[in-house]
Amino acid sequence: MKPVLFNNTVLRDGHQSMAATRMTTQQMLPAAPILDEMGFHGLETWGGATIDACLRFLNENPFDRLRALKKAAPKTPQIMLLRGQNIVQYASFPDDVVEAFVRCMCQSGMDVIRIFDALNDVRNLRTAVKAVKQCGKHARGELCYTISPVHTVESFVKLGVELEKMGADSLGIKDMSGILQPQIAYRFVKELKRQTSLPVILHTHDTAGLGAASYLAAIEAGVDCVEVSISPFANGTSQPDTQRMLALLEGHPRCPQFDTKRLAELRNYFEGVYKELAKFTSPANERVDSDILIYQVPGGMLSNFRTQLKEQGMSERFDEVVHEIPVVRAALGWIPLVTPTSQIVGTQAMMNVKFGRWKMICQPAQDIALGRYGATPGPIDPGLLAQVEKQSGKKATTERPADLLEPGMKKYREQCAAKGLADTDEIAVLFAMFPQQVEDLFKPKAAAPPAVPSVSNLPAPAPALLGNGHGAQTLYVTLGGKRHEVFVETLAS
Secondary structure, three states, X not given: OOOOEEEEOHHHHHHHHHOOOOOOHHHHOOOHHHHHHOOOXXXXXXXXXXXXXXXXXXXXXXHHHHXXXXXXXXXXXEEEEEOHHHOOOOOOOOHHHHHHHXXXXXXXXXXXXXXXXXXXXXXXXXXXXXXXXXOOOEEEEEEEOOOOOOOOHHHHHHHHHHHHHHOOOEEEEEOOOOOOOHHHHHXXXXXXXXHOOXXXXXXXXXXXXXXXXXXXXXXXXXXXXXXXXXXXOOOOOOXXXXXXXXXXXXXXXXXXXXXXXXXXXXXXXXXXXXXXOHHHOOHHHHOOOOOHHHHOOOHHHXXXXXXXXXXXXXXXXXXXXXXXXXXXXXXXXXXXXXXXXXXXXXXXXXXXXXXXXXXXXXXXXXXXXXXXXXXXXXXXXXXXXXXXXXXXXXXXXXXXXXXXXXXXXXXXXXXXXXXXXXOOXXXXXXXXXXXXXXXXXXXXXXXXXXXXXXXXOOOOOOOEEOOOOEEEEEEEEEEOOEEXXXXXXXXOO
């Protein structure tokens, strides 16, 4: 029996699920060469919420991150998560924008593209799969697992068969909420292996405490690869820890071999990074929460959702909002909860709690009801649909959403040029999704007159060693008559 393969997610889903996607490229680079030597089948480094976080919060060019990580870890295939026709945003984009984005990331070093659609509407995967294949890269078609009256193992396997016919190179079971039970995992993998000829990868989260057990069942059923992370960016709302999975598989004929000493070094390093990101972590993300089996919220959403509710002053209403989520989901046709639908359903649940159920309906929820995201797995609640059609003055559609859109790349390049930005495809595709953030980051800034600082003679604290091997020192600087506190980091010897 062949050993099961491990993909590692610590540089993408690990910190997206545990620390609101706030790990910086500089925090990743020291670990990347070690990860590259470990023997992982792939490293997930990009996509999902990382591109938004780079632009919105970290002042980074996400393509620069990709190039830097490819240079730091050149041997192991790098993996990214693509939201099909939504790319890495919430709305659908024209085919030419999807194609341009795929070309840009493949040229920058991406190897394996996990392509999913939040509604499991395969029409929304076709353009991306074709574009990836044209670039000579690996297209992994994802099946977004969920539990509802309209979802069965048989219906998911049927989707897998369709993706193989479409040209996918492998199939991923994407259990974003961590609700896949071991017996179902076994059946799911067995049937995919029986009815298709493609490698099967299982991706889960340990939010409900089922992840490692489901991996073991899937490995027994013949799954080719499972996805793991590294503590403390593991377990809880993230993927099971690598060391933990090795211990669970010890003595099993499919147990892979890894250097556990190097894994321990990586854990020590990432513990330091975790401390640096303490503002974005939560003990609630680290523990098993069996309530997830009821409301099915993805791990990455839980991490970000707590942060967002805190910003809205609604932290104390977290349980109320989360328990409203299944109500919204059922009304919107039992859609799976995965980006962007998880955020849309979460936002609508928050609005239902804050203003009263369906008193206000956010635009994306209206668009789901109207078919603007694609075909929902089940029917839209008739009363809700009538309310949305009346308020919007629009009728629901059954067309593929992208077929309603005009080509966009020429327009986005022209808009970039008009704003003084480079009109390259790379900048244009980012601008299409995050116009304000791209303008803020890339627009040339007028040179400010040089300031002459004077450092006060106040005593400064001694350098403190941070967990990532940096030294930190606080200085007090006077600029324009005002005293400022400056935090200085330097590489430790």
